[in-house]
Amino acid sequence: MSFTTNGLVCAHHHLYSSLARGMPAPARTPDSFLSVLEGIWWRLDAALDADTLYWSAALGAAEALCNGTTAIIDHHESPFAIEGSLDIIKDACDMVGVRTNLSYGVTDRWRGNHMTSVVDVNAAMSEEAQRGLNENIRFIKNGGNGMVGVHAAFTCTNETLDVVAKTAQELGVGVHIHVAEGLDDASAGERLEPLAQDNWLLVHAVHLDRSLRGTIAHNPRSNMNNSVGYAQPTKWANDIVLGTDGIGADMLEESRLAYVRLREHSITETPETPWKWLSNGEKFFPDVRNDVVTWSYDNVDSPWHVAFTPGIRCESVVVNNIELVRNGTPTQFDMSEIRTKAAEAAIRLHNQLK
Numbered sequence: 566m567s568f569t570t571n572g573l574v575c576a577h578h579h580l581y582s583s584l585a586r587g588m589p590a591p592a593r594t595p596d597s598f599l600s601v602l603e604g605i606w607w608r609l610d611a612a613l614d615a616d617t618l619y620w621s622a623a624l625g626a627a628e629a630l631c632n633g634t635t636a637i638i639d640h641h642e643s644p645f646a647i648e649g650s651l652d653i654i655k656d657a658c659d660m661v662g663v664r665t666n667l668s669y670g671v672t673d674r675w676r677g678n679h680m681t682s683v684v685d686v687n688a689a690m691s692e693e694a695q696r697g698l699n700e701n702i703r704f705i706k707n708g709g710n711g712m713v714g715v716h717a718a719f720t721c722t723n724e725t726l727d728v729v730a731k732t733a734q735e736l737g738v739g740v741h742i743h744v745a746e747g748l749d750d751a752s753a754g755e756r757l758e759p760l761a762q763d764n765w766l767l768v769h770a771v772h773l774d775r776s777l778r779g780t781i782a783h784n785p786r787s788n789m790n791n792s793v794g795y796a797q798p799t800k801w802a803n804d805i806v807l808g809t810d811g812i813g814a815d816m817l818e819e820s821r822l823a824y825v826r827l828r829e830h831s832i833t834e835t836p837e838t839p840w841k842w843l844s845n846g847e848k849f850f851p852d853v854r855n856d857v858v859t860w861s862y863d864n865v866d867s868p869w870h871v872a873f874t875p876g877i878r879c880e881s882v883v884v885n886n887i888e889l890v891r892n893g894t895p896t897q898f899d900m901s902e903i904r905t906k907a908a909e910a911a912i913r914l915h916n917q918l919k
């Protein structure tokens with residue numbers, strides 16, 4: 566019986582998406598996973614600049630901290646503001662006080678100003694993919710904590726996947742990649758099988774047709790939101806971690822959702838399983854075990870209690886012996902100022918949408 570836990574880990578986030586709330590709807594209602602990407606996320610990321618990215622990341626990080634999440638593995642894309650983008654996200658997260666592991670998502674779907682959803686996998690690596698890869702290399706070589714990001718196999722050529730895998734190995738880091746999230750990426754298993762390593766982070770794996778080396782990041786809320794199906798993480802021998810895929814970073818709530826989604830699929834399952842997925846994120850950030858998060862409920866260390874107790878609030882967060890949240894309020898930054906700046910940035914971002 567305890568009021569406290571370690572700092573929680575969001576093992577797959579997109580901090581760039583924090584300003585999506587309230588964005589104008591696409592002209593055509595998306596009716597498939599691919600059209601959700603085309604109509605929403607690929608419009609949003611193409612409109613980002615340094616300023617809107619900073620406030621998007623600051624808002625997402627601040628909301629994470631206030632929910633007891635002290636570490637975020639982020640996957641970023643801003644095709645018209647690539648260079649330096651990982652430093653901008655890191656600066657925003659440092660200001661808030663959350664730990665990060667950052668990646669830039671390499672993709673061949675852009676060639677100049679032209680975007681295509683159907684990439685010729687036999688084409689040469691695009692200049693845009695090289696620029697994305699260079700951002701990963703620059704950030705990691707400068708001492709940044711990160712992996713090499715790839716959007717997904719289906720938006721990359723074979724050459725790009727080969728080059729990325731080789732570069733990650735040379736840098737001594739893993740690859741952070743969306744894998745078979747939708748049926749559009751069903752060939753990911755076949756294409757990545759010769760490349761994947763144990764230090765890769767494989768995100769979603771909903772339609773993965775074979776086992777791959779690496780850790781699998783399960784994102785139950787996002788998968789439901791995108792109607793891509795149930796990932797059934799228990800079918801894999803891989804370590805499973807929990808992410809949100811950009812829909813906030815309230816990890817206690819994500820674990821509750823992961824439990825009912827799991828239980829919907831299998832009546833013999835228990836809340837211990839998603840609790841393990843949540844704590845598995847600590848292997849990416851061992852220091853979160855020294856963080857102390859105090860909650861409003863006295864059995865927050867019991868998976869069975871958490872699964873059936875709504876509204877458990879984060880009351881305080883201590884990181885590196887500093888109380889970053891006290892009585893539910895951040896001590897090192899002004900939450901209302903971040904919300905105001907983020908709202909102003911959101912207006913600018915939404916006006917940039919094409």
Ligand SMILES: [Zn+2]
Binds near residue numbers: 578579743768811
């Ligand atoms: Zn994602």
